[in-house]
Amino acid sequence: MSESLDASAPNADATVAQVIDTIAETTSDVRTAIFTERGHSDSVNPTGDEQLAADLRADEIFEQRLLAIDGVASYASEEREDVTTATGRLHVAVDPLDGSSNLEPNSGMGTIFAVYTERPPTSGRNLVAAGFVIYGPVTSMLVARDDRVREYLLEDGEKRLVDNEVTVPEDPTVFGFGGGVDSWTDEFEPVAEEIREELKLRYGGAMVADINQVLTYGGVFAYPALESRPEGKLRLQFEGHPMAYIVESAGGSSSNGDGSLLSAEPDGLHERTPLYLGNDELIDRIESAVER
Ligand code: AHG
Ligand code: MN
Numbered sequence: 001m002s003e004s005l006d007a008s009a010p011n012a013d014a015t016v017a018q019v020i021d022t023i024a025e026t027t028s029d030v031r032t033a034i035f036t037e038r039g040h041s042d043s044v045n046p047t048g049d050e051q052l053a054a055d056l057r058a059d060e061i062f063e064q065r066l067l068a069i070d071g072v073a074s075y076a077s078e079e080r081e082d083v084t085t086a087t088g089r090l091h092v093a094v095d096p097l098d099g100s101s102n103l104e105p106n107s108g109m110g111t112i113f114a115v116y117t118e119r120p121p122t123s124g125r126n127l128v129a130a131g132f133v134i135y136g137p138v139t140s141m142l143v144a145r146d147d148r149v150r151e152y153l154l155e156d157g158e159k160r161l162v163d164n165e166v167t168v169p170e171d172p173t174v175f176g177f178g179g180g181v182d183s184w185t186d187e188f189e190p191v192a193e194e195i196r197e198e199l200k201l202r203y204g205g206a207m208v209a210d211i212n213q214v215l216t217y218g219g220v221f222a223y224p225a226l227e228s229r230p231e232g233k234l235r236l237q238f239e240g241h242p243m244a245y246i247v248e249s250a251g252g253s254s255s256n257g258d259g260s261l262l263s264a265e266p267d268g269l270h271e272r273t274p275l276y277l278g279n280d281e282l283i284d285r286i287e288s289a290v291e292r
C-alpha cells in the first residue's frame, strides 16, 4: 500500500501540525508511564531488543492518540512487527521510548517520530516532518519541518518555543560513538581514534540525548557498522531517517557510510543501518574512511 501525496496540500500541513501537538500533549502521560511501569516484560521487539513494560505502555499510548487523528493513515513502531492502518494520508513511524536501557539508572530517554507521505517509504525523502522528545530534567521537543528545526519546552502538554532556529554549531566540540572500540571495523577505528583526540566524549546511551548534545555543541554522533554487525544497531525508519532529517534540517550532515541516510531506501520495516550524524567535515572524514 503506497499512496503518493502532494505533501504541500493544506490538509497535509494541518495533519502534520496535529501529529506534533498530539505528541506534545501525550508526553506527560508517557512520563507517568515511564516512572510507574518500571518492570521488564517477557517479550522482545522485532529487532530483538528486550521490551520493558514502559516501552510497551508508551507504544500503546502513542498508537491510540496518533491514530485518532483523521489525517493519519498508519502507525508504525519499533516495538511492533506490523503497521496499524487507518484511513488518512500521512504515515507516522515512532520509536516510543528511545534509550529505554536508561530507565533503571534514571538517565535521559526520549521519543522519536517521523511523518512520511508513503507507506512503505521509498526513502527518507518521503519525510515531511520529524522530531524527538527528551524526558530529561525538563521535557523538551525538537521539531524539523519545512527546512527548519525548532525547540520547545513542554509544560502541562503546552509547547513553549525556546529556539526558533536550531542549527548545528560551526565548531565541533563533542563526539559519541556507540558499539565500543573492540567491535569497530578496521575502517572506522582509525578515524574514530583521531576524532576522540580532538573532541570531548559525550555518550549517554540514548540517541535523543546524544544527538541533542551534537545539536547544542557541534560534533558527531555515530553508531557505526560493526565487525560482527555490518548493518549496525539502529533502525532506519525509527531512528535513522528521522534523526537524519532533523540534523540535515539544522545544517548538519548524515551518512550510512554511502551518502545521506535520507537517500537510504528501506528493504524492510525494521531494517537496521550504520549511522553517522553531525558537522559536515566530520561526516565527510568518516564517510571517506568507511566507504567500501
Ligand atoms: P532503544 O532504547 O529505542 O532501543 O534505542 C537505544 C539505542 C539508541 O538510543 C542508543 O544510541 C543506542 O541504542 C545505545 O546502544 P548501546 O546500549 O549499545 O550503547
Ligand atoms: Mn529498544
Ligand code: MN
Binding pocket: 095, 097, 098, 099, 207, 239
Ligand atoms: Mn531508539
Ligand code: MN
Binding pocket: 055, 078, 095, 096, 097, 098, 099, 100
Ligand atoms: Mn525504543
